[in-house]
Amino acid sequence: MGESRTEGVIAWALMAPALVVLGVFGIFPIFYAFFVSLHRWRIKKGEFLGLSHYGRALGDPIDLLGLLIGLAVIWVGLRWFSNHIRIRKAFGAAFLLAGCWLALHFLLGMAASGDGRLFNAFKVTLFYSLGTIPLEVAGSLLLATLLFKIATARSFFRVLFFLPYITPMIATAVVFRTIFSPNPSSLANRFWALVGSDPQRWLYDSRSIVALALQGIGVEAYPDWVDTMFPSMSLVCVLLYNIWVYIGYDTVILLAGLSAIPRHYFEAAAIDGANTWQTFRHVTLPLISPTLFFISLVAVIGTFKAFNHIYILRTAGAQDTVDVVSVLIFDQIYQFHNAGYASALALILFLTILVLTVVQNRLLGRRVFYGD
Amino acid sequence: MVSKRTRLLHRGLTYAGLIFAGVAACTPFVWMVTSSFMTRGETLRRVLWPAALQWSNYYSAWSEEDFGLYFENSLMIAGLTVAGTLLFSLTAAYPLARMRFPGREPLFLLILATLMVPETVTMVPNFLTVSWLHRATPLAWINNWPALTIPFMTNAFSIFLLRQFMRGIPGELWDSARIDGAGHLRFLFQIVLPLCRAPLLTVGMFTFIGSWNALGWPLLVTNTPTWRPIAVGLQKFVSEAGPEVHLQMAGAMIATIPVLVLYGMVQKEFTEGISMSGLKG
Numbered sequence: 001m002g003e004s005r006t007e008g009v010i011a012w013a014l015m016a017p018a019l020v021v022l023g024v025f026g027i028f029p030i031f032y033a034f035f036v037s038l039h040r041w042r043i044k045k046g047e048f049l050g051l052s053h054y055g056r057a058l059g060d061p062i063d064l065l066g067l068l069i070g071l072a073v074i075w076v077g078l079r080w081f082s083n084h085i086r087i088r089k090a091f092g093a094a095f096l097l098a099g100c101w102l103a104l105h106f107l108l109g110m111a112a113s114g115d116g117r118l119f120n121a122f123k124v125t126l127f128y129s130l131g132t133i134p135l136e137v138a139g140s141l142l143l144a145t146l147l148f149k150i151a152t153a154r155s156f157f158r159v160l161f162f163l164p165y166i167t168p169m170i171a172t173a174v175v176f177r178t179i180f181s182p183n184p185s186s187l188a189n190r191f192w193a194l195v196g197s198d199p200q201r202w203l204y205d206s207r208s209i210v211a212l213a214l215q216g217i218g219v220e221a222y223p224d225w226v227d228t229m230f231p232s233m234s235l236v237c238v239l240l241y242n243i244w245v246y247i248g249y250d251t252v253i254l255l256a257g258l259s260a261i262p263r264h265y266f267e268a269a270a271i272d273g274a275n276t277w278q279t280f281r282h283v284t285l286p287l288i289s290p291t292l293f294f295i296s297l298v299a300v301i302g303t304f305k306a307f308n309h310i311y312i313l314r315t316a317g318a319q320d321t322v323d324v325v326s327v328l329i330f331d332q333i334y335q336f337h338n339a340g341y342a343s344a345l346a347l348i349l350f351l352t353i354l355v356l357t358v359v360q361n362r363l364l365g366r367r368v369f370y371g372d
Numbered sequence: 373m374v375s376k377r378t379r380l381l382h383r384g385l386t387y388a389g390l391i392f393a394g395v396a397a398c399t400p401f402v403w404m405v406t407s408s409f410m411t412r413g414e415t416l417r418r419v420l421w422p423a424a425l426q427w428s429n430y431y432s433a434w435s436e437e438d439f440g441l442y443f444e445n446s447l448m449i450a451g452l453t454v455a456g457t458l459l460f461s462l463t464a465a466y467p468l469a470r471m472r473f474p475g476r477e478p479l480f481l482l483i484l485a486t487l488m489v490p491e492t493v494t495m496v497p498n499f500l501t502v503s504w505l506h507r508a509t510p511l512a513w514i515n516n517w518p519a520l521t522i523p524f525m526t527n528a529f530s531i532f533l534l535r536q537f538m539r540g541i542p543g544e545l546w547d548s549a550r551i552d553g554a555g556h557l558r559f560l561f562q563i564v565l566p567l568c569r570a571p572l573l574t575v576g577m578f579t580f581i582g583s584w585n586a587l588g589w590p591l592l593v594t595n596t597p598t599w600r601p602i603a604v605g606l607q608k609f610v611s612e613a614g615p616e617v618h619l620q621m622a623g624a625m626i627a628t629i630p631v632l633v634l635y636g637m638v639q640k641e642f643t644e645g646i647s648m649s650g651l652k653g
Contacts, residue, residue, distance in 0.1 A: 018464030
């Protein structure tokens with residue numbers, strides 16, 4: 001008994017420095033941020049405001065309630081839809097549709113009555129994740145399978161692919177600023193000229209790529225939603241930068257996952273006469289799924305935390321079309337010294353990440369095959 | 373069954389894909405290196421190759437634009453942060469991996485949960501905490517190294533990686549160390565520490581990169597150039613100076629070189645270490 005108690009004392013003593021740092025600068029701030037968010041807080045603490053910062057950000061509470069109900073309906077719909085009884089499946093599908101409509105309706109209501117910049121930032125963040133994660137995962141899976149096949153120069157390519165990830169983002173983001181500059185002699189415009197098109201304004205262009213494509217084929221009159229419902233040209237440049245940075249990292253991790261698959265699985269598949277695609281689909285993919293799940297989880301959290309490179313890549317010309325939520329919050333702190341409102345926004349972001357992580361775990365985690 | 377020609381074709385396609393990706397990965401570096409040696413006029417016209425290598429760009433960036441000072445600051449900040457992180461994460465990971473005490477699993481989960489907290493949430497409270505420490509303790513925090521290093525002297529990812537590795541160390545080692553009369557502390561520093569070379573180098577490299585890249589927090593806690601790190605220096609230079617692309621690129625090169633040198637030194641262990649982070653266990 002005495003021995004295990006000494007062991008406990010030693011354990012806590014060893015962990016103490018790390019726990020102090022994590023506690024003071026990692027966990028305590030969550031509660032402190034909530035306290036700050038309840039006050040008017042410029043340089044110093046001001047009057048108590050209650051939840052009004054949240055109201056200002058999220059808009060009408062009725063709409064928020066509607067959104068939550070919509071999400072709950074979607075949840076129920078999803079559960080019923082996966083049921084094998086046909087009538088339940090039909091009900092599930094109906095619930096899903098109704099839930100999506102409700103959620104969208106009230107979300108638009110919130111966007112109208114709340115802080116438009118916040119909802120714009122969430123939209124940009126959504127474009128950002130949809131535009132990067134699938135391409136990163138698919139691209140790195142392809143590169144990893146290719147690397148796995150070759151025997152010579154594998155580590156050479158691995159180092160090469162890893163360079164963009166390892167190089168300081170501040171440096172490479174500055175390089176991408178000049179590559180995607182509107183200057184006709186910039187690298188992006190030179191490539192564009194090879195295809196035979198006019199120079200573009202790249203990072204300095206706030207118009208959506210669809211709008212630009214329409215203009216390219218001579219359509220000048222297009223409805224407003226063409227500009228608002230698609231990512232802007234500058235955001236697409238930021239997406240390309242993001243993919244360039246992370247694809248190599250994902251490739252290295254996936255390659256490690258591939259190398260960890262026992263060889264006899266492939267041999268058995270070969271004996272059974274499986275072709276390349278069948279082997280990939282029925283052997284490689286299920287066995288690599290835990291690693292795929294891991295990199296997609298990291299990528300989703302990463303897009304919500306992305307800040308440094310976007311802060312460097314943003315230009316006046318892009319307006320607010322590249323400002324993800326983190327950038328919006330940082331502006332509130334650094335530029336407007338509005339600590340109270342910034343804290344409210346940050347906690348909303350944190351809650352969103354929490355919910356998304358749980359949902360992703362539930363939806364995707366179930367499909368991951370962990371073997372035996 | 374497969375003919376020799378199709379196999380050759382497969383091989384060719386594989387290498388073609390890899391080489392294409394390799395070129396895409398490298399092009400921005402080539403762009404950076406060549407631009408950093410050009411005159412201002414050459415960068416504006418963007419010739420492919422500088423007529424003469426302008427080494428003076430590096431001199432201008434280093435001394436006239438203060439990149440030398442920022443560089444030294446960043447080295448100090450990153451060095452202190454890495455040293456603290458290595459020590460604190462090592463001592464925190466060991467009990468979580470090897471020792472028995474009540475509350476171990478919930479504590480580990482709590483530590484992992486901090487991974488999900490975005491920096492924007494902690495920024496304002498930490499600024500207030502650090503300002504308070506600045507006033508309440510004899511140590512100057514703002515505009516000084518403590519604010520830039522101490523809050524980052526450990527993180528959940530480092531503890532997680534080291535713990536995962538330590539769990540893989542065979543239990544027989546501990547048993548025989550115990551028979552020889554070694555306690556936990558001696559076991560940790562004499563046996564476990566040397567074994568943890570690869571994960572420690574990985575953690576060190578990650579921490580170095582994180583510290584080197586940090587932009588938002590240093591902007592908040594430094595308002596004079598005295599302790600301004602290179603990320604802030606570069607960002608300010610890009611947004612405030614005119615189209616001085618040749619100097620920007622020289623600055624970017626100055627910011628890149630130490631990281632590449634470090635990576636070259638720990639490349640093998642680092643690849644091993646990050647590969648481990650994606651595997652279950």
